[in-house]
Amino acid sequence: MPQPATEPSADRREFYDRLGRHHLSPLWLSLATLVPRQPASGCRPAIWRYPELRSLLLEAGGLVSVEEAERRVLVLENPAFGGQSRITTSLYAGLQLVLPGERARGHRHTQSALRFVLEGTGAYTAVDGERATMHPGDFIITPSWQWHDHGNDTDDPVVWLDGLDIPLVQALDAGFAEPMHAVEQAVTRPAGDSLARFGANLLPVDHRPRGLASPVFSYPYDRTREALETLGRNGEPDPCHGHKMRFVNPVTGGFAMPTIGTFMQLLPRGFETKPYRSTDATVFTPVEGEGRTHVGAAVLEWRARDVFVVPSWATVRHQAASDAVLFSFSDRPVQQATGLFREERLP
Amino acid sequence: MPQPATEPSADRREFYDRLGRHHLSPLWLSLATLVPRQPASGCRPAIWRYPELRSLLLEAGGLVSVEEAERRVLVLENPAFGGQSRITTSLYAGLQLVLPGERARGHRHTQSALRFVLEGTGAYTAVDGERATMHPGDFIITPSWQWHDHGNDTDDPVVWLDGLDIPLVQALDAGFAEPMHAVEQAVTRPAGDSLARFGANLLPVDHRPRGLASPVFSYPYDRTREALETLGRNGEPDPCHGHKMRFVNPVTGGFAMPTIGTFMQLLPRGFETKPYRSTDATVFTPVEGEGRTHVGAAVLEWRARDVFVVPSWATVRHQAASDAVLFSFSDRPVQQATGLFREERLP
Amino acid sequence: MPQPATEPSADRREFYDRLGRHHLSPLWLSLATLVPRQPASGCRPAIWRYPELRSLLLEAGGLVSVEEAERRVLVLENPAFGGQSRITTSLYAGLQLVLPGERARGHRHTQSALRFVLEGTGAYTAVDGERATMHPGDFIITPSWQWHDHGNDTDDPVVWLDGLDIPLVQALDAGFAEPMHAVEQAVTRPAGDSLARFGANLLPVDHRPRGLASPVFSYPYDRTREALETLGRNGEPDPCHGHKMRFVNPVTGGFAMPTIGTFMQLLPRGFETKPYRSTDATVFTPVEGEGRTHVGAAVLEWRARDVFVVPSWATVRHQAASDAVLFSFSDRPVQQATGLFREERLP
Amino acid sequence: MPQPATEPSADRREFYDRLGRHHLSPLWLSLATLVPRQPASGCRPAIWRYPELRSLLLEAGGLVSVEEAERRVLVLENPAFGGQSRITTSLYAGLQLVLPGERARGHRHTQSALRFVLEGTGAYTAVDGERATMHPGDFIITPSWQWHDHGNDTDDPVVWLDGLDIPLVQALDAGFAEPMHAVEQAVTRPAGDSLARFGANLLPVDHRPRGLASPVFSYPYDRTREALETLGRNGEPDPCHGHKMRFVNPVTGGFAMPTIGTFMQLLPRGFETKPYRSTDATVFTPVEGEGRTHVGAAVLEWRARDVFVVPSWATVRHQAASDAVLFSFSDRPVQQATGLFREERLP
Numbered sequence A, B, C, D: 001m002p003q004p005a006t007e008p009s010a011d012r013r014e015f016y017d018r019l020g021r022h023h024l025s026p027l028w029l030s031l032a033t034l035v036p037r038q039p040a041s042g043c044r045p046a047i048w049r050y051p052e053l054r055s056l057l058l059e060a061g062g063l064v065s066v067e068e069a070e071r072r073v074l075v076l077e078n079p080a081f082g083g084q085s086r087i088t089t090s091l092y093a094g095l096q097l098v099l100p101g102e103r104a105r106g107h108r109h110t111q112s113a114l115r116f117v118l119e120g121t122g123a124y125t126a127v128d129g130e131r132a133t134m135h136p137g138d139f140i141i142t143p144s145w146q147w148h149d150h151g152n153d154t155d156d157p158v159v160w161l162d163g164l165d166i167p168l169v170q171a172l173d174a175g176f177a178e179p180m181h182a183v184e185q186a187v188t189r190p191a192g193d194s195l196a197r198f199g200a201n202l203l204p205v206d207h208r209p210r211g212l213a214s215p216v217f218s219y220p221y222d223r224t225r226e227a228l229e230t231l232g233r234n235g236e237p238d239p240c241h242g243h244k245m246r247f248v249n250p251v252t253g254g255f256a257m258p259t260i261g262t263f264m265q266l267l268p269r270g271f272e273t274k275p276y277r278s279t280d281a282t283v284f285t286p287v288e289g290e291g292r293t294h295v296g297a298a299v300l301e302w303r304a305r306d307v308f309v310v311p312s313w314a315t316v317r318h319q320a321a322s323d324a325v326l327f328s329f330s331d332r333p334v335q336q337a338t339g340l341f342r343e344e345r346l347p
Helices: A010-021 A027-034 A050-063 A066-071 A166-172 A193-198 A221-234 A332-337 B010-021 B027-034 B050-063 B066-071 B166-172 B193-198 B221-234 B332-337 C010-021 C050-063 C066-071 C166-172 C193-198 C221-234 C332-337 D010-021 D027-034 D050-063 D066-071 D166-172 D193-198 D221-234 D332-337
Strands: A024-026 A046-048 A073-076 A092-098 A103-109 A113-119 A124-127 A130-133 A139-142 A148-151 A158-164 A177-179 A202-204 A243-247 A261-267 A276-278 A282-288 A290-295 A298-303 A307-310 A316-320 A324-330 A343-345 B024-026 B046-048 B073-076 B092-098 B103-109 B113-119 B124-127 B130-133 B139-142 B148-151 B158-164 B177-179 B202-204 B243-247 B261-267 B276-278 B282-288 B290-295 B298-303 B307-310 B316-320 B324-330 B343-345 C024-026 C046-048 C073-076 C092-098 C103-109 C113-119 C124-127 C130-133 C139-142 C148-151 C158-164 C177-179 C202-204 C243-247 C261-267 C276-278 C282-288 C290-295 C298-303 C307-310 C316-320 C324-330 C343-345 D024-026 D046-048 D073-076 D092-098 D103-109 D113-119 D124-127 D130-133 D139-142 D148-151 D158-164 D177-179 D202-204 D243-247 D261-267 D276-278 D282-288 D290-295 D298-303 D307-310 D316-320 D324-330 D343-345
Touching: A010 A024, A010 B050, A024 A027, A024 B050, A027 B066, A027 B073, A046 A050, A046 A298, A050 A073, A050 A092, A050 B010, A050 B024, A066 B027, A073 B027, A092 A307, A113 A324, A124 A139, A166 B166, A193 A202, A193 D221, A202 D221, A221 A243, A221 A261, A221 D193, A221 D202, A276 A316, A282 A290, A282 A298, A290 A307, A332 B332, B010 B024, B024 B027, B046 B050, B046 B298, B050 B073, B050 B092, B092 B307, B113 B324, B124 B139, B193 B202, B193 C221, B202 C221, B221 B243, B221 B261, B221 C193, B221 C202, B276 B316, B282 B290, B282 B298, B290 B307, C010 C024, C010 D050, C024 D050, C046 C050, C046 C298, C050 C073, C050 C092, C050 D010, C050 D024, C066 D027, C073 D027, C092 C307, C124 C139, C166 D166, C193 C202, C221 C243, C221 C261, C276 C316, C282 C290, C282 C298, C290 C307, C332 D332, D010 D024, D024 D027, D046 D050, D046 D298, D050 D073, D050 D092, D092 D307, D113 D324, D124 D139, D193 D202, D221 D243, D221 D261, D276 D316, D282 D290, D282 D298, D290 D307
Parallel strands: none
Antiparallel strands: A024 B073, A046 A307, A073 A092, A073 B024, A092 A158, A103 A148, A103 A177, A113 A139, A113 A158, A124 A130, A124 A148, A202 D243, A243 A261, A243 D202, A261 A324, A276 A343, A282 A307, A282 A324, A290 A298, A290 A316, B046 B307, B073 B092, B092 B158, B103 B148, B103 B177, B113 B139, B113 B158, B124 B130, B124 B148, B202 C243, B243 B261, B243 C202, B261 B324, B276 B343, B282 B307, B282 B324, B290 B298, B290 B316, C024 D073, C046 C307, C073 C092, C073 D024, C092 C158, C103 C148, C103 C177, C113 C139, C113 C158, C124 C130, C124 C148, C243 C261, C261 C324, C276 C343, C282 C307, C282 C324, C290 C298, C290 C316, D046 D307, D073 D092, D092 D158, D103 D148, D103 D177, D113 D139, D113 D158, D124 D130, D124 D148, D243 D261, D261 D324, D276 D343, D282 D307, D282 D324, D290 D298, D290 D316
16 A cells, blocks of 8 residues: 655646645545554654653752642653653653642542552552552552542652553543642541452442442552562463563453553563563553663663653563563553454564 | 743743653643643534535546545545544544446455445445445444455445544554455355344354454445334434434444444434533434534534534534434444543533 | 262261251262262153144133133143153243133243244234234243233134243242233333334444343244345354354343343254254254254154253254254353353264 | 132043143143242241351261261251252252361362361362462352362361352253362462462453453452451441452452352441341351341341351341351352342331
């Protein structure tokens, strides 16, 4: 399906202009672009180093007033998508700083969000009347249309990675948002309640799901780490993934959120994964350890708290210089629900 | 969440420039745009009249050679999205002409497609070894990654409306395509086989679904029309929808395709629907009758075979000047699978 | 796990007696019976000839008064389960006669029921405000807890086969029943409404399922026959099943009822199926044609309207002397929902 | 639907005899029994006291040799179903003793089984290559058709409650069993592996379910107790249930087994539940505490490790004399899958 290389003739040009006035365009000029042979968004591999990010964030902390604190986020933009606030075609990522004593005013929106804690212990995110205390490595969700607010009552700055489905919701044109009247929601349940209530392989006998997201909204790193360690002790790593797990909604066994899949994987020291590719462009952040990841021809050297992105259908190989744990997220749930997900283990 | 109205100070500007060099952007400048209060794509209501479309299509028939025939499609572009080949944020629509004796070379792609026949009887679309003969009002699907080709062996031109999920697949960066080596696939099953096999409220005893789309790939208008007429005789129309049905995949009861929902509704002569809005921007084409549709402040006067589009969350009211039948399609299956779908009946 | 062959000692006997007084029993005496190597109910193959059944039914028509007419049913009892009103371990079957002018008073019960019409055209079953006119070969369901009544306004007797899940509901101890105050329910929808509304590969746009059974409650034989014929023309018969289809609930693609699976199969003249066995004991009634079925060592010669039963895990081979169509039903939906279903194609 | 009270006439009797010879029976004599107004199995409330059970079990330990040890189980028979090895219409319950040094030879069967540990710490059940160490209050499953064996390497006797779906599998006539060649299966995974792998709100990224049962086969009491305590601290008890949870299969959010639902509930000291009834006859065993349960007119006084049964549709009220924890199981998954489940909160 190659495109015509030559300039259109004058009568064709006149015809195309006339089409344009009717809000029509000739498919024969754009078909190959619209229906490419394989993923062709131009999304590029990229890495952001935590030390630089942290330094810029703290600088932003000085520039952006307390009133703007809820927006004190640096958006990670894919180099191919400058000015579009997207790290992949469907996902947004940002680094958020909450300084000691700050609060981010509560709101809700139809975009699903995850917080992955990079630095600082003791801040909280409140969802559905419960405050989750945040520790590095914790994975926290704020599901679609649920009120959430957060604050930092400790003496140290707190930094987390935000992941949202903003570009997807734009593509579906289904975004709604609403601010909370109060700064904070009332705390109606003690910390840890949702994990005990929904996350202990039991469910309340008459539980009726509310929405598609997990009612467990905080997945503490200590439990996740313990599960990975057990897998690491008890069996061989997968050639392409090491010991890789996905976070689940215990009410369904599906992903924790309907639009964003989240994963945690353990790569033993010295382990090199076999080449693999999939259609869900993925954002990674190492929680522990260091190593390098080959993404096509690019090589990304990473340490804990860096953030890097692997485009759709790019071939990936990880090499762990030390025992390493990687958190990652992608739009896999949407791709699976629509039958578009593909993955391939390469020789 | 209003955006700052004033120009940034010099030090802020310098900071923003520095951020840009690190592929970062300040969220506090873009939050309101990224997370709008309600759907804010700018998608506009619009209508394309069939007589004009037909005339331009035939003109294209003269300009575009037989070799290019497979691409002889005029893409309907939302006036808000010029040059983007999308009629809504997530959907593509085009009008395709196949002249007597022509064939569109077979191919397959991960984009799901529908054909809705506007004019001409006797052309065919082949899917999975079976050729569906096309009549006006027939709804035909070519599911993701299934080979399809079409041709017109009659003496008259054939025109249909194409609906595809191209923008959605772009947003997910999951597009693959492959041309067929032969022009046409071999015919291995007689016409009507899939409808008898899967569409008679029976399924083969050991049927295992292949993919998420309906194995019934042709929904003939005569059956659809008969069902609507029965509903029209037997009960009151819904205040907002008239007698409205959705096409289903008989293997699951879900939508015929996982990314595009399709609907047919009967509006009795003189019926006026109550205002309604939903988050799935929708493309309509009347099959029979005439009337007008209020979309927010706009009024669209339509006749059979026109095509019009209703943006997300726009308030819709239909008025049928005669008995009218409307076909429509939207991305509702994706919105429902992701929990984003909203609809509202207004007072 | 053989059972002890010898008589228990006196002290054991005394112990067993003592256990019995505490409502206890020693598992070591019954384990092999309770947990058999393979299905061991004793259920036997059997056939009932229609001419005899019909004659006895008509005789019952003379004995049983009009007031008792709603119960004028001969229950087909598996020879192994005399007095238990079951044709298999989980299913009930009966032959019902409705004489000209009679009505069976309406009621509802949690047992699911099917009617399969053997003789007579023009009687009706009413479900959910709609009357289905009955023709030979029609398959009609009266779902759990839905009001139903039937009558015969023609001049000829009508005979159908009833299939119910009575023994299963007994095993679950979940049976409820309620008589209707009026003899008949009000007719609120014309005949054919549910088939048009739910059975034309379309569903009402806002349809919410009520219960697990199909909202299409009548599957007319002419449509079923046409689908089978198309399959017969278009492809090879399955070696074990011929052209076999299952009736589906178009809202889910599952079985028409949650407890009883129903099937129709076409065996071309002269076709002999390969041996097959499955765990769902099955009741068959030929609609057309004649032939014989080997069930283990037994040979059942059948003609249209006979009824025969194949026990769980018995090896089945059909031989069609003429083009034959067989209706059948079993508890397969329950076996599949519980993971107990097994089937095997034998060499 | 009352049955005729009078004796049948001579000609009717002759007719009934003749029907019997054709394996037919007259429905008009049995309809009210087959289709009762409400659950009518005759199942009775009953309680077995642990001290008596334990004493009889130990006595059996002396009578039944080591070779028979795998069958050293006392079956709890509902007083209404003497000789039928069922505690409800669909469920089997038994008390099993494993003496120090004993092993129960491995086998597998299509019946699903649960073990609920009443006494003794340190015995094991092996499933799928992993041995679960058993502590009082632990809930362990041996899913359909999975090899399992158990042993007691401690110095103390171990007693657990077995719950199986034997009568249900009989009703479906779908029972298969197979002995293991070796006494024990090889241990291929360390204890705790399945809980870490599947039970920590994560699943292996490419996990494909095998069967319908939970891959977590051991639910340790300490985790269950902790979850209940958290619920008890954080919210009000349900009026009818106290703090009641169901064990789930983390792959689906459904019940841990497809045929047997299992529950654990905390009743605070002094709490009295409101009357409630449901169609799933339920077997209870208190893990901690004491109290009484009203079952219709019967009053059952219980202490930890007793076993009692509540028939279908019987009205239940619990009174906790101390903080009490009750384990229970029923056939609710089957009733829900078939649409037969009913429950009611009474005034």
